[in-house]
Amino acid sequence: MSAKSRPSRNPILAIISNVRVLQWVGQIVFVIIVVALFSLIWTSIVTSLNTKNLAPNFDFLQNRAGFDISNAPDWYSSNSDYWTAFQVGVTNSLRVIVSGLVLTTILGILMGIFLLSSNWLVRTISRVYVEVLRNTPLLVQLFTWYFIVMLALPSFQQPLTFPSEGVLPIPLRFAIYLVLFIFLRRSVDHLVINAPRRVFIITAFYAAVIALEGAFRLAFTQPTWAAYYGSGNLLEFAFLLYIVISAVLLAAAWFAPQELRWRALGLAVGQLIGGLLFYFGIAPNAALRVELVPAVYISVRGFVFPEILATARLAEWLAFVSVGVALAIILWIYFGRLIETTGIQYQRGWYCVLAIVIFAALGWVFATAQPPPTVVPVEQDGQIVLLPLDEAREQGLLTREDEQLYSTQPFLFVLPEKRGLRFVSGTEIAPEYMALLLGLTVYTSAFIAEIVRAGILAVPRGQLEASRALGLTTVQTLRMIILPQALRVIIPPLGNQYLNLSKNSSLAIAIAYADVVLVTTTIMNQSGQSVTGITMIMIFYLIISLLISVVTNGFNRRFKLVTR
């Protein structure tokens, strides 16, 4: 319209008043300003660094590091170069980030479910957990984990062990009660329909168990199982007491009203049976003696866990397992087609698990069936001799590598063993790592719990009711109705929390865990290459962030609502 009213317009004016031209000119000006600003800052930084002979470059990475890193892998020593030190930092950071992500997801989902529990106490406790953790700084929590929890652990000489070393007597009678109980419940429910008789059997069972246990408690306050036959008078007294109680119960059953009669009768007979079994020692008083060896040591110097070592035969076993996995995938697809075409709900998950388990067992049998070498070369008194395997093992001449080579099992499960002031086997985890891992996991789990709770609450209640009305089971409802819809809400913020955890791992510096930030700041202090160092840290975290974003976006696309 305006063009019509003013046809004779200056062309130059028309060009400069054109919105698109103006926008482009503006953007070019913007770029020029930004570039000028940045180059100004950059040149002044470089000039002032040049005057100190510290021009940023990457050449210094080849220089000798000269500092030690606690709990560093074998390939690092203080003679390595800076670049290797940086790699140690990266490895340590990745170790914490990866295990932290897994653990925090599990803990967070658990706490999220607890937040929705119908149990008031569970709900309240988890609410307090979430609020306290969300509202205090992670740094303070890390300090607490490290200085207050980790450094208050017992000394290396007297560590906490799990399970604690010793002999555990397991009374066999408990196992027998359990078996009897299951058997009775099943057979009574299936076979005996007559209600009074059912009541009688169950009541008698309970009475017998109570009588037996009561007698044991009464007669033997000493926990040592060997003394079961010791105290004669008490034994007879207990037995007499039971006879009297049984008689009273029998009399009561006689006079009792109809509905209570069978119950009382059951009690009386149960008492009597229990007492007899006890008195004549028929009740199994033997115990299984289990010798417990510690598998986990916890002390102020760190945590030690059992080690799993691969042996020479692992490959054979893994080959079988991979065949099983391949078969499982085929089964999954095949039954998936069948389910789609016929509508019959095959339990394809179970078939797949079964396939893998069968092949794993087969592989195990195959791998262990081959005989070990009869004689092995070992070093004895400075020279190599050939000895039978058993003899060499008995004499303690086999090194760990030899064991790995000659073992018949696909892998070895090695318990930690303490000799003097160090562990000769087992995986050691430093307290700094544990404090950081626990701190990050617990802190992030509070946020994830809230996200999970919100996600599940976001599924309309009608969905649950409708799926119930359709006859789906609880598991089916959860798997096919609730989870897919909740995940849609959960995944984007969950990805954010994963990003936060990976970035928060940089707080390791506060408790002196040698992560990428700590190692790089040490490098920066030594070499003076602050600009390069900070750039390297930033690039590391940007790559991690990018990776996590890509993965969560992929999942997000997978669960996105498909609309037309």
Add this chain to the structure above:
Amino acid sequence: MTTLNDSRNLPQAEPVVNFDEPPVKPPPLLAVGPLAWVQKNLFSTPLDALLTIVGVTLVIGAITGFLGWAIGQANWLAINFNLRLFFLGRFEPEAEWRVTLLVLLVAFTIGLSFAAWARLTRGVMLVLVLLVALTFGLPPLFRAALPVPATYVAAGEVGIASGADTITPQPQLAFIARAGETVTVRLADSFSGDDASLSGLSGFADDAANQLRNAAARRLETSARIDEITRLLAGDLLTSNQRAQLEEDLAELSVPDAITDTYALNDASVQVRILRGTTGEEIGAATLEGSTASLSVTLPEDGWYILDKGVDGGAGNALLRADGVFPLLERTVTRAADEAGTGRSGSIAQYARLTDSFTTEEVRPTADGRNLPMATIIDTQLRGTRSFSEYLSLFVAPFLGQVNTAVLALVVAMFAGYFGGQALDRMRSPANAPRRASGRLVAWLWIVLPVLMFVFVYGLGSILPLTDTRRWGGLMLTIMLAAVGIIASFPLGVLLALGRRSSLPIVSLFSTLYIEFVRGVPLITVLFMAQLLVPLVNPTLAELPNVFRAMIGIILFSAAYLAENVRGGLQSIPPGQEEAARALGLNGLQVTLQITLPQALRAVLPALVGQFISLFKDTSLVAIVGLLDFSAMGELIVTQTEFLGLRREVYIFLIVFYFAFTYSIASVSRRIEASGAGKALARKI
């Protein structure tokens, strides 16, 4: 009659049709009342019951364990005595009035906010008044009614051995006291009997007295351990390895003699004198023998005193109970020459009593040119398990005594704001908008406050002298960093958000790059960058104090997150708004400034509160670049020799304080939001 229960006896194919009325069931016994609630909420299924039992056990265990420790064993002196350090850091005392004024203004504004956006119920007011009354009423009450822990000192010349080290009691002990206080010294005869009572000694105890206690406890522990090993060896629940280890242990253990046999405790008579510290003049003296004798002296003036004690003939040791002698803390203060008072200037040693912050600057007494040993917190530590009344008199009463004036001032300022706001509304607000006057005022105050805070704390040219930024610290610094971070990053954040949504590709690309870059790296790297690179940019920036560099880092970091929040707000505005504005002939700038941005900011206010909270927590990271914020202050305090090993207490204080602060901000903002007043607030802005 056919009932459903019999249906299983019928042939399957035949349908069962029930024409009868359904049987009338009696109402459930438990439908209402506390028992029904318990059944429904705690024991509805077996799993529920199990969880409840486990939960109750855990909660009871945790609470009793914590309270037992907090009352019986924890030493909260590190908190009581460092409150100023926690809240203000080492801020100049001359400028402290500014912070006080500022805090009162904040309390006033909070009161005014309640007047404008919410209501204080009578219950809340009553609780506040009660709180003030309690903080004023309880300390004198506790002090009058409850005893403070006793102080035990050892006398004699015989070395007391426990384990590897031997300690000989000091002949003299210096302490400070007020005029009119009474010091009573007598033999602690209740401990001379046996080891069990000696090992249970609790209160302030000097190293020698504590050594007696340790020796007794050690003896009891050893004999208990021998009994336990014998019992274990008699049973057969041991592996051969364990058995060998225990037999080895048993061979090494031997029970030492009872303390009373070893040291001839409280056998001989004890000479006790109390001397004036400055002059050495004797104020009281007595020879203590038997349980009745005691030396009780009323002190004439404030200052140093010396407790001199010795056992007659040097035979054996004595354990004395000296009431009125409490541990001290030594500090150095700087006094200007012309200041009134003692007339001394320069660096002066100041001594403060830990139990009630009584302070003296009198010169510490010396003997043979050396300082006399004094009852410091290191020498005369709080030891053993304490009773609840001692906990109240030693920790709670002094704590309340320190904070009561502050609590009173805060509550009064808050009430002034609240009632002032209501009065203002009655006078100035139009009838159709009954809270407009106070609402406007409070909105302005909240905008002005952060600026005022910066000006007050830092100073303003010649009007308010500049303060030393290196002495900023504690909670003040934490709040300052968070508030400055969120306010100063606001313009940058809004610009970045608009830039990211802009249709201009280069601007949008640049904004996106900035936002994603900053959000992809940890705050700590941004702080490092600000610390290391800012000084290199320009020689004038090189002299920028550490605090301001950290502030620059926080602002740059916070802007990226703020931009994402604002972008969320911008996206939530229906496109019809912009189209309508365009149709009315507004240009792009007008549309943004007058239509979209105001609506977007209104929508993101809750998110901004959330960001303030997370920034408040995140500022604790400045500790890593060497600033002494609230949490770093805790770490600083536990590295002082006086408070070594009190980390637990300090961290519990930090956690409780952080939690109370952030949780109350979050819940108040939630409440304001839910009450609809949040919208009103946004409309005013």
